[in-house]
Amino acid sequence: MNGLSCCFRAAEGFRTVQTATNGTTMNDHSAMRAVSSFSTMASVRRVACTLLACCLVVAGACSRDEGKAKGARAKGPAPVTAAVAARQDIPVRLKAVGNVEASATVQVRSRITGELTGIHFREGDDVRKGQKLFTIDPRPMEAALREARARQERTRAQLTKAEDDLRRFASLVEGGFVSREQYEQIRTTAEGLRASLREAEAAVESAALQRDYCIITAPADARAGAVGAHIGNMIKANADDWLVTLDTVEPVYVSFSIPEVHLPAVLALRQSGTGRVLARPDGGDEVEGRLDFVDNSVDTATGTIRLRATFDNRTRSLWPGRFVDVRLTLATHKDAVVVPSRAVQAGVDGPYAYVVADGRAELRNLAVGVQADTMTEVLQGIAPGEKVVVEGLMRLTPGAEVVIRAADAGRNATASPADTTATPGGPSGDTPPGGASKSAGAAAEKGAADTATDSKQAGGNAAQTSVPTQGPTQGPTGTKAAEARQ
Structure with a gap:
């Protein structure tokens, strides 16, 4: 600041001298037009230049003093x-970005055709194996089951009579009261009725199975997704449209890829069973899993190989479809x-x-x-x-x-x-x-x-x-x- 002030004062002095020069020139213009005017202007310019040079020297000295003061303040540890x-x-760990996958995904569909009459869970809920999920109208299947049982009973009664006739004809044919041909006819009828009874029993089992299909249950412990149908909808057997998707999230898989140069070390880890994998979702805690799968080929386009780790996921911190930071400990x-x-x-x-x-x-x-x-x-x-x-x-x-x-x-x-x-x-x-x-x-x-x-x-x-x-x-x-x- 001191050097800048000196420069300002020098500039003001120069302007004062210049003003004086102009004033002198105007006042003496009429009396000293020739030699006197030239001599005065030259003298005044020399004085102004000398004064300006002095001011610049003073400003430089002020700047050096200020720099020395700052240097003195900057000294010290x-x-x-x-x-x-x-x-x-x-x-030593490898870092990668992995994708969480459900260890099992089931798309639930109906095995029979009928009207959807009941939904017994909430979307997004955890369901247990065997838990009832949907109900299809069972009345048509129950009627078919009763019909099959009636045919079974009729066939059983016919078979009972045929077996009694066969026993009587066996004694008569030995006494010569009936021909062998008649006996064989009765025996053939009894054998046919036995086959018909077995067929009727199978029809009863099939009808009972169709009735059981009216109740759709969870095939495993899983988390339910969105429901694809509503009560009152007609459901077709084995249709492409699913009723709900179930994802098994305990455990879950995390798939990731690493450069092929690390493949020997990874194979050694998997063989020894010491493949320790850490996964951290964004904003979550790090969880530990184990390496359980190495793909059978390297991706020639990227020069990487796909690996998979299994996490028990008891805390549910890993969500299927989510990306996570993966760390695989090599050594x-x-x-x-x-x-x-x-x-x-x-x-x-x-x-x-x-x-x-x-x-x-x-x-x-x-x-x-x-x-x-x-x-x-x-x-x-x-x-x-x-x-x-x-x-x-x-x-x-x-x-x-x-x-x-x-x-x-x-x-x-x-x-x-x-x-x-x-x-x-x-x-x-x-x-x-x-x-x-x-x-x-x-x-x-x-x-x-x-x-x-x-x-x-x-x-x-x-x-x-x-x-x-x-x-x-x-x-x-x-x-x-x-x-x-x-």
Whole structure:
């Protein structure tokens, strides 16, 4: 502000001199038209130029004084938040998007033709196996059953008489009172009536079955969908139109696809029976299931293979048709060195982080492995027990003095890695040392947002300094540029 004020005062002085020059020229125009007028104007211009130069020098001095004052205010340790690198087991998981499917779907249809006279459940209700769902008018089927039973009784009576005749003719034919031909005729009649009785009994069973079909029951425990007919409708036997769809939701299946490169590891998991699959619906809790199916071929169009996991779904958090986030655990890295993902930044030469050593920020190039929900595995660059900066990164340069906030000085980096992404380095998800990773890029974006907030909070203590995320490539030139900006 002081330099700007000096410039304003210089401009006002120049305008005053110019006004005086114009006034002098107008007042002496008639008396000193030749040499005197030229000499006065030249003198006044020299004075004005000298005055303007002095003002610019003063303004520059004011600006330098103000910059020095700001630099003095910016000096001092930068407050940061740090976490301690620790060792812990971290699982290597594949991430995919899965689709929930009912373990069984039944479209209920009528086996007989008749009028729908009853619906005994509410749409969307859970139904149990054997529970009555619909009633078809049973009166025609009951009449047919009575008719079949009457035919059965008549045939049974005829058979009884024929058997009595057969016994009498057997004794008569032995005494020679009747011919053998008559006896054979009676025997044939009895055999025919026995067959007719069996036919009548089958007709009774069929009629009874048709009557039973008037009551439609649930074939399994399931959840009912929308009803496709109303009371009073005529229902046709085995029609294409269904009455209701039943979905079995305990258990449910989750189908998903993974890149074919991971197929050997997945087959080993399925063979050992240790295929642990986690699924999380949007806005819901994570649930655990088991891998139970691997498709018999790879999709040549996408280079992926379809897998399926089974979930008991007792909490009903998985709904058929819904998409869920799926995580399949392939392996577990034992005693891995982990740090918060916010501490890992992305640079041109790969990921890096700041380590607090002897009160100063030390830039470390990293080789990272898999990334957890909030944690990242460090393969090279940081040892267990070292303190890494997780907040305040935007104000740091290599070698800058830092002070760790008291509340976070001893905070440990351990956490439960619920979401680990396998990176393109191989089936295990490891990234080759020195190479950049997607996980580091994501951590850089998240860290940038966190450190920007931290810079706003610390704005009253020190001037904000913007340092590029390509920390590992700064070297001496990058450090000098940062110091020049300060």
